[in-house]
Amino acid sequence: MTPVVLLLLFVLVTGCGSTNAGNAAAEAAARSCPAAWRGGWQALANRIQAPVYCPTWMPDPLDARIGGKYANGESVSRDRSYLVSFIWREPGSGEVHVNLRGYPGRTRIPTCSDLDTDKPVPCFSDPKGSLRGGDIVARVYTANQGADQWHVLYAWRRSGSLYAISEHVSPPYTYARVVRNLNRMLTNLVLVPANS
Amino acid sequence: MRLTRRQALVGAATSGLGAVGLYELVDRLTSSPATRSQGRLLPEQHLLDGLAVMRDNGVAVVVPPLHHAVITAQVVTGNLRGARLELEETLVDLERRYAPTPAGLGVTVAWGLPYFRRHVPKQAHLHLPVDLRASRTESRTTSALADAMRFPSDPVDTILEANDVAVLLRSDVRAHIEDGERRLFRGSSILHVTSIRRGFVGSDFRSGPSLAKRMAQAAGVDGAELIPDDAQLFLGFTSTQQAALGPRRIANFETLGYVDLGPRGYFLNGTHMHLSHVFEDLASWYQTFDFQERVDTAFKPGLEVKPGVVTVSEGPAEAASAAAVRRGFNRDGRIGHSTSIQSTSRLERDVVADDGTVYKRGTAVPQRADFNTLDNPFAWSTSPERDRMQDPPAAGLHFVVFNPTSDDFRRNRLAMDGVLPDGTRLPFGARDRNQGFNAVLSTSHRQNFLVPPRRHRSFPLAEL
Secondary structure, eight states, X not given: OOHHHHHHHHHHHTOTTOSSHHHHHHHHHHOOOOHHHHHHHHHHHHHHTSOXXXXXXXXXXXXXXXXXXXXXXXXXXXXXXXXXXXXXXXTTTEEEEEEEEEETTOOSOOEEEOTTTOOEEESEEEEEEEEEETTEEEEEEEEEOGGGTTEEEEEEEETTEEEEEXXXXXXXXXXHHHHXXXXXXXXXXXXXXXXX | OOOOHHHHTTTOOTTOTTXXXXXXXXXXXXXXXXXXXXXXXXXXXXXXXOOEEEEETTEEEEEOOSEEEEEEEEEOOSOHHHHHHHHHHHHHHHHHHSOSSTTSOEEEEEEEHHHHHHHSHHHHHHHSOEEHHHHHHHTSOOBSSOOOOOOTTSOTTOEEOOOSEEEEEEESOHHHHHHHHHHHHTTOSSEEEEEEEEEEOOOOSSSSSOHHHHHHHHHTOTTGGGSOTTOSSTTSSOOOBGGGSOOTTTTSTTTSSOEEOOTTOTTTTOEEEEEEEEEEOHHHHHHHSOHHHHHHHHTOTTOOOOTTOOOOOOOGGGOOOHHHHHHHHHHHSOXXXXXXXXXXXXXXXXXXXXXXXXXXXXXXXXXXXXEEEOOSSOSEESOTTTTTOOSSOXXXXXEEEEESSHHHHHHHHHHHTTBOTTSOBOOOOTTOTTBXXXXXXXXXXXXXXXXXXXXXXXXXXTTO
């Protein structure tokens, strides 16, 4: 699918009551990180001394409260890159698993060890075009490594840093639904700057 | 549009004949097939005349018929001579109705060892071709038609089937296949259908998502959205490069001198057919292998292919030897599907055939006739429990291939598992990720058949 088609689809599926993409961007700009979640995201931004993206919408049943009932870990590496993960899992029903990542001060796709061969491989691979959500233009990757294996992942660059969100393609959600979820998450991200 | 298997089977007759359901979509998703040239009735049943050739990425690609079906059956009569006349009459009638081309109907009748053992054991002992190469290797007389086996990468529960007969029907027109099925099997007192397997193959490499992708999406198969738009097969890469298919008569018993045809050459112009069903894990293939790894896996580790390309040249000059596969394994720790098989499926040297034709080194021997399926694992089975029939559609392949002997197929399939023709066994675990496609394939059923020449296709040896 061409990037243009992806973009058109994206605009269609993320309309969600908006009359056009401009309005969606304006709405996103006006949003803020939900009060119940903001503390965790602000603390993360302060810890890495770089802006982080707080999601204001999450796929059902998740919320994005760091340390909350769906929290699946928050890790910060020495290079200040972070991974924040949320998961809902029910045997027999499936799982909803979302990762949010940031790599302050670097824009190159990181390198992972292949799970089977241990060889260095790009953590995000198989680009499938770009799409826009709010003021973010993200690239879609469908073959990913580590905690993002089996996920569809959107990655984008902002002010010399790389950011990513991803969601596991797993029941109860289909691939198409995961893409819709990611589109909606992307449109509704809010930047939380670090307090100096 | 998404159909469940149950919806797809609504209206099915109890015999399964006519239950085409999901596959009706193929016609809705493709334009009217182009009229193809008239064909000749060749002495070989397995050869289909009038196949078009197109080019993609500069590579000549054979255009296979759009619709495929394989019907397996048991012989349910003791009157073989009468049955022979009856079946032959029906086959001749089909030939009168349809040209032996994709525009008409290709019919290939293949017979399994259970038929030869139960119904014509004495004649079979005398006339079944002997595989000279395998007999040398195994130091005992080995038939060109052997029982199917489980290969190292097969699941332990792969079913080794025991059908008497399998009929392969191929056409661009689904109605022709349905008519063939009806005339051959409906109400038959000589053949009792045991399974029906259906599928399709095709891509014009040009206009939008291919048939394979759209069918997989319609069926709601995991990973369908990630199938490349140009894909001919679910796994993405083109499979019918002209140079990767054996030329016309090469798979005949007599052509390469692999076989002793016996005292009367009864099966001259015949061949061997392997039939299996393979599940394909598309989600794993597209989500855990990136494009380069898919190229490495499908073809050769490190092969440079432009992103998005689905048709890769596999000419004689590019064929890999066993030594090259071994070197690649030592360097990369992995083997590609095509190159590992090429170590046995391509001619090691120029060969002058029985009719004087020179087949150059690197020429492919097997003639594949495999096709995409959404059967799980079959469209219909007389033994649904034994065949582990499931309701939801599943991505897979009905693998049909013509080789000169069972042993020739066995060598190719073992090479796919890293067992090279010189006996070298590359150290892989079962379904190792580095062992070609094996990590995403799972074979549910296998059987070998003998394809007699057209003149003996109906109840072979029964007249002797």
